[in-house]
Amino acid sequence: MAKILIPTALRQFTEQSDAVEVSGATVAEALNALTARFPEIKKNLFNDQGKLRSFVNVYVNDEDIRYLDKSDTKLEGSEIVSIVPSIAGGTTAVEEQAPALTNDEIARFSRHLILPEVGMQGQTKLKHAKVAMIGAGGLGAPLGLYLAAAGVGRIGLVDFDVVDVSNLQRQVIHGTSDIGRKKLDSAADRMTDINPNIRIDKFDTGLTSENALEILRDYDIVVDGTDNFPTRYLVNDACVILKKPNVYGSIFRFEGQATVFAYEDGPCYRCLYPEPPPPGLVPSCAEGGVLGILPGVIGVIQATEAVKIILGIGETLKGRLLLYDALGMKFRELKLRRDKDCPVCGDHPTVTKLIDYQQFCGIKPMSNEAPAVSGVIDAIELKQKIDRGDKFVLLDVREPHEYQIARIPGSILIPLGDLPKRLSELDKNADIVAQCKSGGRSQKAVDLLKQNGFQNVRNMTGGITAWSDKVDPSVPKY
Amino acid sequence: MIEIEANPWQTMVLHAERLYPHECCGAMLGHSQGANKIVTEAVPLENAYAGKQHDRYELRPEDLLAADKAARARGLDLIGIFHSHPDCDAYFSETDLKNSCPWYSFVVLSIQNGKFDHANSFLPDLDQTAAEPEEMIWPRS
Numbered sequence: 001m002a003k004i005l006i007p008t009a010l011r012q013f014t015e016q017s018d019a020v021e022v023s024g025a026t027v028a029e030a031l032n033a034l035t036a037r038f039p040e041i042k043k044n045l046f047n048d049q050g051k052l053r054s055f056v057n058v059y060v061n062d063e064d065i066r067y068l069d070k071s072d073t074k075l076e077g078s079e080i081v082s083i084v085p086s087i088a089g090g091t092t093a094v095e096e097q098a099p100a101l102t103n104d105e106i107a108r109f110s111r112h113l114i115l116p117e118v119g120m121q122g123q124t125k126l127k128h129a130k131v132a133m134i135g136a137g138g139l140g141a142p143l144g145l146y147l148a149a150a151g152v153g154r155i156g157l158v159d160f161d162v163v164d165v166s167n168l169q170r171q172v173i174h175g176t177s178d179i180g181r182k183k184l185d186s187a188a189d190r191m192t193d194i195n196p197n198i199r200i201d202k203f204d205t206g207l208t209s210e211n212a213l214e215i216l217r218d219y220d221i222v223v224d225g226t227d228n229f230p231t232r233y234l235v236n237d238a239c240v241i242l243k244k245p246n247v248y249g250s251i252f253r254f255e256g257q258a259t260v261f262a263y264e265d266g267p268c269y270r271c272l273y274p275e276p277p278p279p280g281l282v283p284s285c286a287e288g289g290v291l292g293i294l295p296g297v298i299g300v301i302q303a304t305e306a307v308k309i310i311l312g313i314g315e316t317l318k319g320r321l322l323l324y325d326a327l328g329m330k331f332r333e334l335k336l337r338r339d340k341d342c343p344v345c346g347d348h349p350t351v352t353k354l355i356d357y358q359q360f361c362g363i364k365p366m367s368n369e370a371p372a373v374s375g376v377i378d379a380i381e382l383k384q385k386i387d388r389g390d391k392f393v394l395l396d397v398r399e400p401h402e403y404q405i406a407r408i409p410g411s412i413l414i415p416l417g418d419l420p421k422r423l424s425e426l427d428k429n430a431d432i433v434a435q436c437k438s439g440g441r442s443q444k445a446v447d448l449l450k451q452n453g454f455q456n457v458r459n460m461t462g463g464i465t466a467w468s469d470k471v472d473p474s475v476p477k478y
Numbered sequence: 479m480i481e482i483e484a485n486p487w488q489t490m491v492l493h494a495e496r497l498y499p500h501e502c503c504g505a506m507l508g509h510s511q512g513a514n515k516i517v518t519e520a521v522p523l524e525n526a527y528a529g530k531q532h533d534r535y536e537l538r539p540e541d542l543l544a545a546d547k548a549a550r551a552r553g554l555d556l557i558g559i560f561h562s563h564p565d566c567d568a569y570f571s572e573t574d575l576k577n578s579c580p581w582y583s584f585v586v587l588s589i590q591n592g593k594f595d596h597a598n599s600f601l602p603d604l605d606q607t608a609a610e611p612e613e614m615i616w617p618r619s
Contacts, residue, residue, distance in 0.1 A: 007546070008510055008555040009581035018550065043604065044580070055579040055606070057539045064539065084543045085581060087559055088527065089574035090501060090534035091566045125529075264530075265499065312529025 002030050004081040013040040027058055028071035030081060045083070055085045101127065105197060109151055122311045123151060127197075129310040132156040132219035134207055134235055136187040138295030139225030139249050139302065141173035146303040147223075148191035148198055152310070155191070156201040156219055159183045166478065170292035207231055209354040212238040221306050223247040225299065229276045230357035236261060236269035237354055240344045247305045249298040252282075254291050254326040256298035259317045259336065260305050262345060266318035271339040276361040287440065294326055375446065377433055377458045379466040385433075386410065392431035397445040398464075406475045408435065408467055416441045419448055428454050435460040435467075437478075479514055480558065480583045480599050481615040482506070486520035490587065491594045493522040494562035498592045500531035505545040506558035506585065515557045515583060521545050534573070535561050558583035558599070565590055570600040570609045578602040583612055 001021040006014050014020055020037070024030030035042040047053050058065045059082040065073045075081075101109070101123055112118040112126075129152050133140055136159040147155055163171075163178045163186050171183075178186035184202045191200060203215055207226075212234055216222055222244050224235045232250075239246035245263035250256065262268045301322065308314045321334040343350045377385070385392065386409075394411040396403060403413045414422050416436070426432065432454060434442035439461050446459045460466075468475040482490070486506060494502045503525050508517040523545065527536040537559065546556045559582050563569075568588035570578075578584055580602050588595040597616065600609040 005546070005550070007581050008557055012512075053604075055577070059539070059543055062540070062543070082543055082546070084539045084546070085579035086537070086539055086577070087503075087542065087579060087582075088534070088536040088577035089561055089571065089584075090527070091563055091571050091573070264532075312527075 001077055002075045002079045002081050004030065004034055005083070007083055007085075010041055010044055010083075013038050013044070023077070024075055026069075026071065026075060027060065027065055027073045027081065030075055031058070031071075055087070057084045057086055058082070059084055100124065102197075105151070108195075108197075112151070117313045118311060122313070125310050125312075126151045126307070127153040129221070130154040130156070130219040131306055131310075132158065132216050132222045133225060134158050134222065134231065135225035135227075136171075136173065136183040137161070137167065137225060137227070138170045138251060138290065139299040140183075140187065141171045142296050142299030143223055143225055143303050143306075144173050144187050144191050145194065146300060147306065148195045150303070150307055151195065152198065152307075154199045154201065154219075156203060156215065157184055157187060158203040158205065158207050158215060159187070160204060160206050170290065170295050172296070207234060209234060209356060212354060213242060216242055216244065219244065221245050221247060221309055223249075223302050223306055225249065225302070227251070229282075229361045232269060233276065233360060234354065234357045237344050237351060240268050241353070245309055247302045247309070249295075249302045251290055251294045251298050253288055254294065256294050256324045256326075257321055258298050258301045258305070258324070259321045260309070263309070263316065263318045265338060267336045267338040268342060268345040270344045271342045272321065272336055274339075274343065279362045287437065291326055294324075297324060297326070375458050376461050378461045379470040382408075382433060382435075382460055382467070383471045390431065392433060393426065395426070395432055395434045395442075395445065396436070396464075397434055397441050398436050402437065402478070405478050406464055406468070408464060408475070411435065416445055419445055423449075423452055426454070428452075430454075430456065432457045433460050434458070436463045438463040438465050479613040479615065480517065480585070481515070482517040482520075482585075482617075483508075484617045486517050487616050489520040489522065490560050490585070493520075494560075494587045494589050495592060495594060497525070497531075497562065498589045499564045501525055501527075501533065501535040501562050501564060503535045503537055503559065503561040505542065505549075505556055506560055506583070507545070507549040507552075507554040508557050510555055510557050517558060519549075519554060520560065521548070532564060533566070536577075556582070558585055560585040560587065562587045562589050568596055568598040570598075570602070574600075575602055575606050575609055578606055578609065580604045580606075584609070585614065 001023050004020050004022060006018055006020060011018060020034055022030045022033040024033050045056055060073055060079050109123045112123050113120060131147055131152050133143055133155060136157055161183050163174045163181050163183055165179055173190050174186045184204055188200045188202060216238050222239050224246055226232060236246055239262040246261040248261050249258045305316055308316055319336050321336050323332045340347045396411040396413045397416040399415050434445040436442040443459045446457050449457045465477055468477045493504060504520055504522040506517040507519040523537055523541045525531050525535045526538040527534040549556045563586055568586040584600045585597060587597045599612040599614040601612050602609040
């Protein structure tokens with residue numbers, strides 16, 4: 001005889017017995033014997049079709065019969081059979097609303113579906129997930145490719161840029177034939193080609209304090225693929241305000257970082273960096289260079305984190321800053337904690353709405369027309385100056401490897417970093433024009449020289465890039 | 479009617495507040511006589527839901543089985559299940575109902591900003607189509 005333990009609530013049907021001994025060679029027979037003896041209990045265990053109710057689990061000793069032979073599980077007579085309901089709940093009803101996968105999708109995602117951690121439930125979650133991607137550049141390229149391929153149902157792309165030949169070394173979502181096209185269009189075409197079932201929302205704009213909340217509100221997860229500080233702080237603050245996880249990545253030269261901010265009880269970007277660095281201190285990829293493969297690694301890590309968050313599996317990078325060094329081929333990680341005094345996500349936040357991030361990062365607003373200030377000279381004027389045979393010093397402050405790529409004839413090279421200790425090589429009364437790649441570093445050189453008593457120093461606006469554009473197209477742009 | 483004694487009540491509230499902003503869950507043990515139940519012990523159980531636990535919970539049947547065994551061993555009955563709703567009212571949601579069972583009292587604790595706010599108890603029907611509120615007594619001090 002097997003012993004069936006009776007849940008409290010059902011004892012009203014078993015004359016208050018908390019255990020009933022029944023005979024039966026299988027679980028089905030034992031349960032039939034139970035219901036034959038106590039007919040009232042039947043509707044508690046079986047539905048109108050005679051099937052076990054969905055919430056009823058049967059255990060033989062300590063094993064769920066679903067993992068044995070179900071109702072046909074054999075009983076020898078000394079087992080203890082327990083009836084245990086499955087219980088769950090919550091305040092949202094996600095799965096109930098989710099339409100099932102189509103047969104095409106089942107075929108497409110078969111390698112996901114046979115992973116128990118993904119399965120039909122997980123793939124359906126991916127299908128109903130909404131991810132916002134900020135930027136369709138270096139990080140956005142692998143992100144867009146893999147999120148589309150993984151079956152993320154709706155992807156919002158935010159980008160205002162156009163594909164340039166210098167992008168192709170790393171932005172593998174775009175091709176040579178896309179040069180001059182909007183990155184949005186180029187990326188969306190490629191993603192739709194990979195997976196035609198997804199919806200792509202294109203936002204042909206930069207993310208701003210005015211539009212960020214409106215754009216990001218509709219998405220579950222935000223993936224930040226931008227490379228400048230104002231947008232990074234903007235994305236961070238918007239994610240904290242909207243309570244959306246911010247999958248962060250950044251790249252520079254040969255090193256990258258990734259983590260997940262503003263997720264659950266984890267830290268945000270401002271817990272790590274409360275204040276932006278002074279403008280110009282950290283060069284952008286355009287100034288400092290980047291190994292083309294690097295954003296591939298970091299973007300794929302971000303895509304992995306986004307997919308894990310959607311599926312609710314594994315351990316995310318929340319609270320861990322992953323550091324990747326391509327040259328040493330090393331991964332390290334730093335622990336991050338939420339700062340209870342953080343101005344955005346702390347216990348008493350002082351930043352509760354979006355601010356002016358250009359100003360926060362110390363960047364002056366760009367005007368369309370060059371300011372009419374003395375102390376600058378543009379490419380055309382420089383050409384005229386050279387042609388007139390003026391006696392002056394053209395000071396190139398770029399790095400030696402840049403000087404090897406292209407130079408303006410007659411220039412002398414003193415990299416910006418070396419300038420303070422090489423001031424003596426320059427004549428304080430000389431007519432000096434400082435020049436770099438696009439005008440940023442040379443402005444710093446001008447400031448430095450002026451502070452050191454140089455009287456007649458001007459910055460060449462637009463740098464050697466403008467020289468190539470306006471004066472000599474045979475000088476390569478890089 | 480379900481009455482919860484001070485000790486188990488404290489256990490339930492502490493468990494719910496500690497797991498905030500996640501949903502918590504657990505079992506309530508005690509005695510019942512017809513529709514009158516008294517909870518003398520509360521057993522916090524692990525929320526086994528595999529996704530974000532802000533708004534979902536799942537009880538492992540094995541854990542429930544163990545709680546039931548432990549109750550029987552001490553002459554108690556498993557009479558109810560409790561779970562929390564972080565930053566949300568203590569109502570019986572569609573998801574709660576669909577994944578419930580008619581054999582137990584379901585106590586929902588509303589935790590607002592990390593602190594207990596209010597609670598309700600529900601009795602789901604056999605087909606999980608409706609749940610009726612159950613009168614609940616708990617130490618108010």
